[in-house]
Amino acid sequence: MQVWIVFLLCLGGKALAAPATEDEVIDEVLEELPVGSNPVQVETGEFDEAIEVEEEIPSENPCLNHHCKKGKVCEVDESNTPMCVCQDPSTCPASTAEFEHVCGTDNKTYDSSCHFFATKCALEGTKKGHKLHLDYIGPCKFIAPCIDNELNEFPLRMRDWLKNVLVSLYERDEDNNMLSEKQKLRVKKIFENQKRLQAGEHSLDLLAHDFEKNYNMYIFPVHWQFGQLDQHPIDGYLSHTELAPLRAPLIPMEHCTTRFFDQCDTDNDKYIALEEWAGCFGLKEQDVDKDLVI
Numbered sequence: 001m002q003v004w005i006v007f008l009l010c011l012g013g014k015a016l017a018a019p020a021t022e023d024e025v026i027d028e029v030l031e032e033l034p035v036g037s038n039p040v041q042v043e044t045g046e047f048d049e050a051i052e053v054e055e056e057i058p059s060e061n062p063c064l065n066h067h068c069k070k071g072k073v074c075e076v077d078e079s080n081t082p083m084c085v086c087q088d089p090s091t092c093p094a095s096t097a098e099f100e101h102v103c104g105t106d107n108k109t110y111d112s113s114c115h116f117f118a119t120k121c122a123l124e125g126t127k128k129g130h131k132l133h134l135d136y137i138g139p140c141k142f143i144a145p146c147i148d149n150e151l152n153e154f155p156l157r158m159r160d161w162l163k164n165v166l167v168s169l170y171e172r173d174e175d176n177n178m179l180s181e182k183q184k185l186r187v188k189k190i191f192e193n194q195k196r197l198q199a200g201e202h203s204l205d206l207l208a209h210d211f212e213k214n215y216n217m218y219i220f221p222v223h224w225q226f227g228q229l230d231q232h233p234i235d236g237y238l239s240h241t242e243l244a245p246l247r248a249p250l251i252p253m254e255h256c257t258t259r260f261f262d263q264c265d266t267d268n269d270k271y272i273a274l275e276e277w278a279g280c281f282g283l284k285e286q287d288v289d290k291d292l293v294i
């Protein structure tokens with residue numbers, strides 16, 4: 001989660017920018033997204049702490065330690081066994097501001113992501129439910145069509161942005177351990193490179209030129225981002241849900257987002273494989289390296 005917060009804070013930059021005032025707002029909303037945190041980690045953490053107190057305070061509610069995915073809540077059956085059932089949308093807290101609304105792929109505005117996931121859960125097993133995804137954060141609005149020229153510009157800015165996000169993570173990451181030692185070494189090389197294009201607004205020509213000249217600098221950031229998203233499960237493919245933390249806040253600001261990620265999926269199987277992802281960002285086939293993702 002922390003990574004994502006920092007990641008989105010970087011959205012405050014010029015390229016791929018969110019208005020500064022929206023940054024915190026997006027962070028808050030993003031916490032509600034299904035794939036921003038790793039439930040396995042959360043459960044492990046809770047378990048560690050529970051070891052000492054377990055005998056003194058026996059858990060009477062079996063739901064206390066029973067994790068349900070977004071849109072579901074825990075209930076116990078007659079034999080006191082916990083199970084996850086669809087949440088009634090009317091039990092979701094009412095939104096207090098417009099930024100809490102989300103737009104579904106059905107082009108309907110939902111009051112909050114809680115309302116969205118509860119609605120999706122009720123449609124589970126149906127074709128409609130299968131097709132319904134959280135499209136973006138904020139109420140549904142008109143998004144201008146992305147024309148070919150704009151589509152070509154998108155990866156240029158996005159790639160530069162990924163590199164800058166990673167460098168700023170490295171700069172701030174003295175004790176946070178958001179990057180592994182191995183990752184730090186890789187980013188250190190980028191950080192210390194005198195020829196590095198500093199974060200800021202650059203012309204598309206300059207970005208294109210830098211990519212050509214300093215191509216190697218971009219290889220790791222593109223892989224790193226893939227690894228950040230490929231979490232549920234870690235299988236070398238990004239589902240729509242896995243892509244959501246990146247896609248959902250970006251769409252209202254960058255109208256080419258949807259088209260860009262759609263065309264990444266070259267074999268049209270609804271998943272973006274590492275090879276497809278790397279190709280989308282202009283990496284050469286021989287530079288796709290699964291080991292860089294971990």
Ligand SMILES: [Ca+2]
Pocket residue numbers: 230231232233234235236237238239242
């Ligand atoms: Ca995956």
Ligand SMILES: [Ca+2]
Pocket residue numbers: 264265266267268269270271272273276
């Ligand atoms: Ca694919």
